[in-house]
Amino acid sequence: MLQGSRSDPPTQGVDAPADEDVEQERLMDSRMYMQATQGHVGDFIRILHSISSEKELQSIILCQVSPRKNTCLHIAASFGHHDLAKYIVRECPDLIKNKNSKGDTALHIAARKRNLSFVKIVMDSCPSGSGASRDVEKAEHSLLRIVNKEGNTVLHEALINRCKQEEVVILIKADPQVAYYPNKEGKSPLYLAAEAHYFIVVEAIGKSEVEEHMNINIDRAAKPAVHGAILGKNEDMLEKILDLKTVHQRDEHGRTPLHYAASIGYLEGVQTLLARDQSNFDRYHRDDQGFLPIHVASRRGYVDIVKELLQVSSDSIELLSKHGENILHVAAKYGKDNVVDFVLKKKRGGNTPLHLATMHAHPKVVNYLTWDKRVDVNLVNNKGQTAFDIAVSVEHPTSFHQRLIWTALKSTGARPAGNSKVPPKLSKSPNTDDYKDRVNTLLLVSTLVATVTFAAGFTMPGGYNSSDPNAGMAIFLMRNMFQMFVICNTIAMYTSILAAIILIWAQLGDLNLMDTAFRWALPFLGLALYAMSLGxxxxxSLLVISNLHWLAIVVFIIGIICLVSLSVPFLLLFIPSKSTNRILRYISYYPFLLLVWASEGPKIKQED
Incomplete structure (x- = not known):
C-alpha cells in the first residue's frame, strides 16, 4: 500500500470515523476513494490502473474498502454515480454482495437514497453465466434477500424511505417472496406498504403466488400486514389487505386486528372489521393477556369503540377477561372515568370497581362511583375489605391522591368493615418536624404582608396636600376608591400581624398548640392576601386610570377574575368536603374535581 493511502479519506457521503479496524492490506487508497465520490469513470480507471501498476494487485484493488468497510460500489451508490457503478460491477460482480460495517450492500444505500434506478442499473449490469446483461426481474433472488444489521432488505429500505411505487413494484416482481420477509422489528415490506398507503405495491404483492412461504414468515414473528393498514388508518387499504386471504392476522401476542384497532382508538377500522367478521370470532377472541377487544378499548378509555362493540354484541358488557374482570373493572383499574361513567349509565354497576379504583389511586373514578346511588360503598371484597379499608391501608404513589380518595369515600358515608383480613396501615404519629416547615413558611409570608401593607399605609396614593386648609391630608381622601384602599390595606396589615403572632406561639414546641395555631393562622393569612389584592x-384604579373608563373596566374585570380564582383554592382548604352533608357535598363537587385535575401529572403512555 502506498504511503498516501494511509491518509484519512473524506468523511462525507457514506463514511464516518471508523468504529472498527480494517485490515491494512484491504484499506482503500484515498485517491481511489476521492475518484469514486466524483463519479468520473475515465479518471477512476486511470487511478485504478496507476495503483494496479504500482502495487501489481490488479485483481484485488476494487475489493479494497474504506474504514467503514465501504467499497467503491458503496461510495458510487451514495453519490448516485450510475456509469461508474456499471463499470465496477462489470469488472468485479462480487462487490454487489459486499456489506459495509452496518451490513448494507450498495443496493441498500441506493434504496435509502431513494435511488431505485441505481438499483435497477446495477442489477441489470450484473453479468449472467453467459456474460450477457439480464433484466432486473430475472436477476438472482439472493441479491434482494440480503439483509443488513437491522434485518432490512433492499425492499424494506425502499418502502421505509418512501420510494416511488412504480419503482418498488419492479423489485417485487424480481423476487415476490421478499415482500413477506420481516425485519428485526417484525415489519415486512407488505406491512410497510400497507402503513404507507401504497396501493399499487400491495396489489402487486397480492398478485404474486407465495403461499407456500407463509409458514416461514409466521415463525419469524412477523407483524401482520393488516396491523400496518390499521396503523395507517386508511379504510380502503384495510379492505385491500383483508382481501389477501393468505395474510395471517394475529400477532405474536395473540392480538387480532380488532384488538389492534381498539388499542389505538381507530373507530372506522373497528367498524370495517366488525362488518367483515361474519363468524363473530374476532370480537370474542382473547389475546395472550386474556383481554377481549372490548377490554382493550376500556383499558385505553375509548368510549366510542366500547359503544360500537356493544351495539353488535350487547353481551360483551358481561364478558370477563381471564382475570375475571369485566369492562367496568378494567376501566376502573386503569382510571378511565369516561368509560366508567358510560357503563354505569348503561348497566347497574357493582362495587368491585370501587375497590379497584381505590387500590390503583384513581380519585376521579372513585368520585364518579361514590356519586352513583347504585354503588354500595360499604360492600366488602373477598378479603373482607371495604374501599375505605383499602384507602387507609394501601400506600399510593402520591399522598395527595390518597387524601382525595379518602375524602371522596368519607363524604359519602364509607366506613371500615371491621372484619378485614388485612390489617390497616398504622398512621404515622405526628411530630414537630411535620409542622415546622409549614409554620416557618407561613410566618415568613405573614411578615412580608405586614411589612408591605405597613409601608403602603404611609405612602398614600396621590400623596398629601401641601396647602391650607387641608395641609397634610391625602389628596384623594374623598374618593371611594381611596377609602376602599385604606380599609383593605388596614385589614391586610392587622390580619397578617395576627397570623404572625399566632405562628409565634406555634414555636413553643407543643404539638397540640402547633396544630391549633396552624389551623387558625392559615385563614387569617388568606384573608390578608385577599384584602391586599383588593387594595x-x-x-x-385611583392613581393610573381614574380618567380612562375603558381601562378601569378592563382592570376590574381582570381583578375580579383573579380574585375569584384566588378564592377557589383558598376555600378548598376549609370546605368540609369529607362531611356527609348532601348540601356541602354539592358545594364541594366542582372544587374537588379541580383538585383532582390539578393533582394529575403527565403520564407516560404504556403500549400493550
Missing part, C-alpha cells in the same frame, strides 16, 4: 386593585 392593590383600588390603588391602581
Amino acid at each position: 392593590f386593585m383600588a390603588g391602581v
